[in-house]
Amino acid sequence: MPPFNLKETDKLLTTTRAVRRRLDFKKPVPREVILECLDISQQAPTGSNRQGWRWIIVTSSEKREALADIYRRGAGEYLVKSQDEAAANGDNQTERVYSSAQYLAENLEKVPVHVIPLIKVDHMAKNPPVTAWAGLMGSIMPAVWSFQLALRARGLGSTLTTLHLHNANEAQDLLCIPSEFMQVGLLPVAYTIGKDFKPAKRPPIQNIVSWDQWQD
Numbered sequence: 001m002p003p004f005n006l007k008e009t010d011k012l013l014t015t016t017r018a019v020r021r022r023l024d025f026k027k028p029v030p031r032e033v034i035l036e037c038l039d040i041s042q043q044a045p046t047g048s049n050r051q052g053w054r055w056i057i058v059t060s061s062e063k064r065e066a067l068a069d070i071y072r073r074g075a076g077e078y079l080v081k082s083q084d085e086a087a088a089n090g091d092n093q094t095e096r097v098y099s100s101a102q103y104l105a106e107n108l109e110k111v112p113v114h115v116i117p118l119i120k121v122d123h124m125a126k127n128p129p130v131t132a133w134a135g136l137m138g139s140i141m142p143a144v145w146s147f148q149l150a151l152r153a154r155g156l157g158s159t160l161t162t163l164h165l166h167n168a169n170e171a172q173d174l175l176c177i178p179s180e181f182m183q184v185g186l187l188p189v190a191y192t193i194g195k196d197f198k199p200a201k202r203p204p205i206q207n208i209v210s211w212d213q214w215q216d
């Protein structure tokens with residue numbers, strides 16, 4: 001017998017989507033739920049067991065408005081142009097993603113909670129080698145994903161976004177983040193409208209897996 005209920009576990013892993021249009025802007029999110037999900041995320045791995053993570057939870061409406069403005073300026077024309085490009089190529093899935101991303105950009109301040117994951121960068125050399133970058137991002141993104149999974153299991157949704165990082169310094173000042181911490185994204189968090197999400201279409205696994213050596 002496997003140690004977990006595989007049906008439920010696999011469902012959680014395969015249906016945790018980037019949620020944007022189905023975020024419930026009206027339903028309050030208790031602080032304890034966010035804290036519980038972040039607490040769970042702290043079981044994620046970190047390089048050298050450094051655990052150099054910090055999390056800023058933004059619920060102030062003024063600060064969410066300011067972050068949304070920073071985000072929209074970061075997005076610029078990118079989302080609209082990418083949507084048009086996908087439509088011209090007949091790529092429906094990508095077109096839907098950009099249309100939904102545009103919706104999020106337009107409504108970001110309405111999402112009740114913004115979560116900003118931070119990772120300590122004070123040990124990084126100038127022009128860091130690839131091992132340092134892999135170690136850095138690999139020491140925060142597993143926790144981010146665990147947080148998103150824990151949210152999903154409780155009926156909340158989120159999306160990992162990075163567009164506000166075009167103006168990361170502005171958010172750094174707004175939230176008084178010390179310079180030795182780097183923001184790696186912004187997760188808008190809310191309860192979802194409905195709980196049913198489906199696995200996305202992805203390429204067949206045999207097209208992207210090689211055994212023992214690279215194969216085209």
Ligand SMILES: Cc1cc2nc3c(=O)[nH]c(=O)nc-3n(C[C@H](O)[C@H](O)[C@H](O)COP(=O)(O)O)c2cc1C
Binds near residue numbers: 019101102104162163
């Ligand atoms: C590194 C990274 C950066 C992302 N940045 C953004 C973003 O800035 N805005 C956004 O709306 N979605 C962003 N996404 C979400 C992706 O668009 C989304 O994960 C992808 O379209 C697949 O959809 P799914 O997660 O529902 O399968 C980002 C995802 C990742 C992994």
